[in-house]
Amino acid sequence: MQVFRLCLKILKKQIPSMLIYIIIFLAIALIMSSATANEQQQDNSFTRAKSNMALISEENTPLIDGFKQELGKVANFVELPDDHEALQDALYFRSVSYILRVPEGFTESFMQGENVQLEKTIVPNSISNTYIDLCIDQYFNTARLYVQQMENISQESLVQYLKSDLAVGASVELKTVSDQSVNHNYANYYFNYLSYSLLSVLILGMAALMLVFYDSELKRRNACSPLSSKSVNLQFILAILVFTVLSCLIMVTFCILFNFKNSLNLNTVYFIINSFVFAVCGAGISFLIGNLVKSHNAIPAISNVVTLGLCFISGVFVPLELLGNTAIKIASFTPTYWFVKANNQIAELTQFGFADVEPIFSSMLIQIGFALAFFAAALVVNKKRRFD
Amino acid sequence: MIIEVNNLVKRYGDLTAVDHLSLAVNDGEVFGLLGPNGSGKTTTINCILSLLEYDQGEIEIFGQPMTPESYNIKRDIGIVMQNVAVYNELTVYENIDYFCGLYIPNNKLRKKLVLEAIDFVGLDEYSKFYPKKLSGGLLRRLNIACGIAHKPKLIILDEPTVAVDPQSRNKILEGILELNRQGATIIYTSHYMEEVEHICSRIMILDKGKAIATGTNGELKAMINMGEKITVQSNYMSAEQLAKISQLPNIVSAEHNSPLLVIKSSRGTNNLETVLDFIKKERIQHSKIYSELPTLNDVFLELTGKELRD
Ligand SMILES: Nc1ncnc2c1ncn2[C@@H]1O[C@H](COP(=O)(O)OP(=O)(O)O)[C@@H](O)[C@H]1O
Numbered sequence: 001m002q003v004f005r006l007c008l009k010i011l012k013k014q015i016p017s018m019l020i021y022i023i024i025f026l027a028i029a030l031i032m033s034s035a036t037a038n039e040q041q042q043d044n045s046f047t048r049a050k051s052n053m054a055l056i057s058e059e060n061t062p063l064i065d066g067f068k069q070e071l072g073k074v075a076n077f078v079e080l081p082d083d084h085e086a087l088q089d090a091l092y093f094r095s096v097s098y099i100l101r102v103p104e105g106f107t108e109s110f111m112q113g114e115n116v117q118l119e120k121t122i123v124p125n126s127i128s129n130t131y132i133d134l135c136i137d138q139y140f141n142t143a144r145l146y147v148q149q150m151e152n153i154s155q156e157s158l159v160q161y162l163k164s165d166l167a168v169g170a171s172v173e174l175k176t177v178s179d180q181s182v183n184h185n186y187a188n189y190y191f192n193y194l195s196y197s198l199l200s201v202l203i204l205g206m207a208a209l210m211l212v213f214y215d216s217e218l219k220r221r222n223a224c225s226p227l228s229s230k231s232v233n234l235q236f237i238l239a240i241l242v243f244t245v246l247s248c249l250i251m252v253t254f255c256i257l258f259n260f261k262n263s264l265n266l267n268t269v270y271f272i273i274n275s276f277v278f279a280v281c282g283a284g285i286s287f288l289i290g291n292l293v294k295s296h297n298a299i300p301a302i303s304n305v306v307t308l309g310l311c312f313i314s315g316v317f318v319p320l321e322l323l324g325n326t327a328i329k330i331a332s333f334t335p336t337y338w339f340v341k342a343n344n345q346i347a348e349l350t351q352f353g354f355a356d357v358e359p360i361f362s363s364m365l366i367q368i369g370f371a372l373a374f375f376a377a378a379l380v381v382n383k384k385r386r387f388d
Numbered sequence: 389m390i391i392e393v394n395n396l397v398k399r400y401g402d403l404t405a406v407d408h409l410s411l412a413v414n415d416g417e418v419f420g421l422l423g424p425n426g427s428g429k430t431t432t433i434n435c436i437l438s439l440l441e442y443d444q445g446e447i448e449i450f451g452q453p454m455t456p457e458s459y460n461i462k463r464d465i466g467i468v469m470q471n472v473a474v475y476n477e478l479t480v481y482e483n484i485d486y487f488c489g490l491y492i493p494n495n496k497l498r499k500k501l502v503l504e505a506i507d508f509v510g511l512d513e514y515s516k517f518y519p520k521k522l523s524g525g526l527l528r529r530l531n532i533a534c535g536i537a538h539k540p541k542l543i544i545l546d547e548p549t550v551a552v553d554p555q556s557r558n559k560i561l562e563g564i565l566e567l568n569r570q571g572a573t574i575i576y577t578s579h580y581m582e583e584v585e586h587i588c589s590r591i592m593i594l595d596k597g598k599a600i601a602t603g604t605n606g607e608l609k610a611m612i613n614m615g616e617k618i619t620v621q622s623n624y625m626s627a628e629q630l631a632k633i634s635q636l637p638n639i640v641s642a643e644h645n646s647p648l649l650v651i652k653s654s655r656g657t658n659n660l661e662t663v664l665d666f667i668k669k670e671r672i673q674h675s676k677i678y679s680e681l682p683t684l685n686d687v688f689l690e691l692t693g694k695e696l697r698d
């Protein structure tokens with residue numbers, strides 16, 4: 001394992017320059033963490049305040065009536081005319097923060113087990129809406145369970161079951177509500193920003209490693225030894241792998257440390273999986289850059305251009321919505337975009353059925369596709385370089 | 389036979405870097421490849437080590453054909469490249485340990501060998517230094533230590549003394565002789581004839597990829613028709629005397645550029661005596677008189693018509 005150990009030693013030498021990125025990253029993460037902690041305390045005092053909402057139902061069924069009753073526990077209903085402009089005004093002037101529309105035929109489809117959606121219009125970033133969302137999810141998720149388990153259950157008995165279920169859970173429910181009010185904003189932000197630091201670290205380390213590894217004199221010297229080139233390459237790949245996983249692991253660990261309260265849930269698992277997928281992609285990018293770069297001095301500059309560019313256009317620093325449609329189109333050709341997108345999707349997750357996580361997995365798959373493309377490109381460059 | 393190269397040809401496009409070269413290195417020899425820059429020494433070494441593909445020829449080491457996959461052969465070779473090949477990220481100790489570790493997996497044995505190698509090249513005080521902090525001479529010594537730490541049977545050194553201070557150079561040359569005494573067969577390339585003359589038991593002279601002569605130091609010098617060169621410090625002599633000197637038996641030429649009289653003789657005995665007798669007889673005033681045997685440079689000059697030195 002001479003070569004493997006050599007690689008690790010070379011990488012260790014890069015730690016000082018990588019540390020800059022990690023420290024900045026962690027500093028920002030800590031500041032963020034204390035900021036969101038405050039936000040969450042306010043959050044708790046909101047629990048008892050009901051927010052105003054409008055429920056516009058295009059149908060009248062026992063299921064919806066039961067729903068209305070449950071919803072009444074967390075929201076005050078405001079009567080509004082079903083008129084587009086009036087509704088917009090109400091939202092604008094904050095007379096309601098949530099408008100929910102039950103489309104016609106909803107109940108029928110729902111009872112048949114079809115995947116149907118309520119239409120919601122909300123004031124963005126209103127925390128109290130979370131409780132309404134939770135209430136909706138809880139009611140219909142439980143209802144869906146009954147529909148799936150008991151064939152031909154009538155609406156009336158379903159509502160009865162739901163009523164007792166949700167009532168039984170009532171005292172507990174309050175707690176779960178405050179626990180459940182897990183705010184994924186912090187994790188979402190942390191993991192998005194992680195792409196920048198992780199990418200920087202990977203590029204710095206890998207490019208430095210490859211400059212040494214592909215140095216023609218040293219390569220020649222190593223070729224004189226009884227070590228087969230296969231073994232050399234395997235050890236090199238192993239070193240890259242360990243480096244990538246370790247870098248990712250360290251950064252992910254810090255998130256969990258900073259945000260422990262909010263970390264014990266499935267969302268975190270998905271965040272972590274997504275980070276590792278992105279790390280593989282980052283390894284691909286670094287491998288390609290490592291094959292292109294010709295001098296040690298060029299590494300930090302290239303690393304900065306690539307990471308800042310990728311992260312800026314993909315909505316790591318600035319929400320994508322602010323960048324406009326063209327930017328989003330361009331961004332979708334970058335792996336960071338899909339990483340950020342997956343993170344944002346994960347932050348929204350409350351259910352973990354296949355249909356819910358499927359879009360996340362497709363974002364991850366796209367990242368893996370990018371990773372493969374980068375590795376392939378790197379091999380082509382590598383071959384070309386050897387012939388020159 | 390340690391190495392046998394038969395009819396090796398290596399071309400770079402139109403340039404034939406190694407031209408139908410054959411050589412044999414015997415066990416226990418210090419075999420020198422002497423030639424000016426660009427004569428094909430490094431290319432020959434790289435072909436022997438299977439680092440380069442060649443156009444023609446056969447190469448055997450330790451009696452087996454050498455290929456890029458001949459790991460058993462490589463295990464017993466120590467190589468010191470012309471260009472220093474060490475890791476700037478590793479210290480002196482770590483570098484030697486790394487290269488030694490490519491051959492010696494056993495930690496305990498390796499540690500002993502590494503310390504021996506450090507001691508051998510005299511880098512004890514520098515073992516924690518990084519290569520960037522070493523002078524040219526010390527760096528060369530590190531390069532050598534990396535090549536020989538595993539105590540190989542065959543050691544190939546490609547111009548290990550280029551750009552090295554005289555002190556380091558002597559240490560390196562003595563070290564190579566010591567390795568040879570300890571039983572290693574050595575191949576040594578250089579464009580410095582003094583070095584080759586000093587340490588090599590057999591020498592091949594290369595020019596433009598061709599072997600133009602092979603033999604011991606004495607054998608090579610015997611190939612040419614030149615004897616000693618006699619230099620007399622003398623401020624004055626007549627043209628007549630000068631002409632007479634050139635007519636002495638075995639004397640090829642005599643030139644007087646005050647204060648030096650340079651007399652070249654062809655091979656033969658008592659040339660110096662003849663000259664001395666003449667000077668005494670003619671009462672030519674003089675201070676120092678000294679005589680030099682022909683050098684490999686003279687050999688090279690006579691065989692190729694040009695100087696070996698750049
Ligand atoms: N990679 C190469 N491509 C083309 N020509 C080369 C290459 N390497 C060496 N040469 C040429 O081959 C000849 C022999 O070079 P080399 O073996 O390095 O000589 P030496 O080691 O005796 O100085 C030189 O003319 C050199 O220019």
Ligand SMILES: [Mg+2]
Nearest residue numbers: 429430470547
């Ligand atoms: Mg050379």
